[in-house]
Amino acid sequence: MAPQNVAFGIIAAAMVVSALRVVTTRNVVHSALYLVVVLAGAGGLYVLLAAEFVAWAQVLIYVGAILVLLLFGIMLTRAPLRESAELDTDQRWAGAVVALGLLGLLVALLSDTFGRVKVEPVAAVSGEAVGESIFRVFVIPFEVVSMLLLAALVGAVVLARRDD
Amino acid sequence: MYLNQYLFLSAVLFSLGAYGVLARRHAVLVLMSVELMLNAVNINLVAFSTYFDQVSGQVFALFVITVAAAEVGVGLAIVLLLYRNLDTPNLDAVHEMKG
Numbered sequence: 605m606a607p608q609n610v611a612f613g614i615i616a617a618a619m620v621v622s623a624l625r626v627v628t629t630r631n632v633v634h635s636a637l638y639l640v641v642v643l644a645g646a647g648g649l650y651v652l653l654a655a656e657f658v659a660w661a662q663v664l665i666y667v668g669a670i671l672v673l674l675l676f677g678i679m680l681t682r683a684p685l686r687e688s689a690e691l692d693t694d695q696r697w698a699g700a701v702v703a704l705g706l707l708g709l710l711v712a713l714l715s716d717t718f719g720r721v722k723v724e725p726v727a728a729v730s731g732e733a734v735g736e737s738i739f740r741v742f743v744i745p746f747e748v749v750s751m752l753l754l755a756a757l758v759g760a761v762v763l764a765r766r767d768d
Numbered sequence: 769m770y771l772n773q774y775l776f777l778s779a780v781l782f783s784l785g786a787y788g789v790l791a792r793r794h795a796v797l798v799l800m801s802v803e804l805m806l807n808a809v810n811i812n813l814v815a816f817s818t819y820f821d822q823v824s825g826q827v828f829a830l831f832v833i834t835v836a837a838a839e840v841g842v843g844l845a846i847v848l849l850l851y852r853n854l855d856t857p858n859l860d861a862v863h864e865m866k867g
Contacts, residue, residue, distance in 0.1 A: 616773070619781065620777070623781050626788065626800060627791065642781070646811055649774065652769075655829075657826065658814055658826050661830055661833055662833065665834075670836065673841065673844060674844070678796050681847060691792060693860060695790060699786075699790030703784065703786050706786055707779055711776060714775045718770075722771065723815060723819045726821070729823060741827075745831060752838055753834065753838050756838035760841045760844070763845035763846060
């Protein structure tokens with residue numbers, strides 16, 4: 605077996621198990637820490653797919669920033685740091701049925717469409733190529749996204765501040 | 769490597785995220801499940817970007833990461849407001865619009 609396949613197998617298994625724990629564990633902090641494994645695994649997959657800039661962005665933004673933000677959220681809402689049975693709603697079984705149906709549908713459609721299609725990363729896509737694409741082809745979406753970030757920043761401050 | 773390896777993995781992650789959104793009560797956990805789903809989408813985007821040998825998929829993945837960051841920022845502000853007003857982070861406490 606090719607080394608990429610072995611690496612993919614290890615990363616994929618770790619990601620699926622951790623993702624399962626994220627949505628089923630009874631401890632909020634554990635859930636956040638399992639999410640780290642999933643996000644870092646996604647970064648590893650981007651490396652396997654020769655997308656190095658996205659891999660770095662994933663590690664820096666997701667693992668570095670978003671996860672810290674989520675942990676802050678856990679802290680500020682005084683979530684129970686011990687095991688708590690109150691984290692799930694009673695719609696758990698309905699949710700499981702919906703998720704399994706969705707998975708079955710997706711897998712059936714995908715194996716029908718992309719049955720034997722191979723993907724071979726030729727050379728790593730450099731940050732240069734990504735940057736050129738962002739600032740030439742996608743420059744207007746890029747500016748829109750920067751305005752969106754500004755709006756989100758101002759919105760978060762307005763929402764979270766106390767008026768007294 | 770088959771393209772389907774990545775697509776199946778991301779389908780599994782997306783379904784788990786959907787389950788989390790439906791079954792979790794704590795608002796921060798719901799946000800985490802949404803992150804799981806966004807990550808599944810990103811894996812798909814990058815896999816197709818490599819398959820078609822085009823950069824645009826990766827640029828889209830970067831945009832998704834940015835929007836996810838904005839979403840978590842605003843989302844956590846809303847969760848904080850919810851906690852301050854209702855004294856609980858549980859989403860089923862939000863039923864004031866229920867007739």
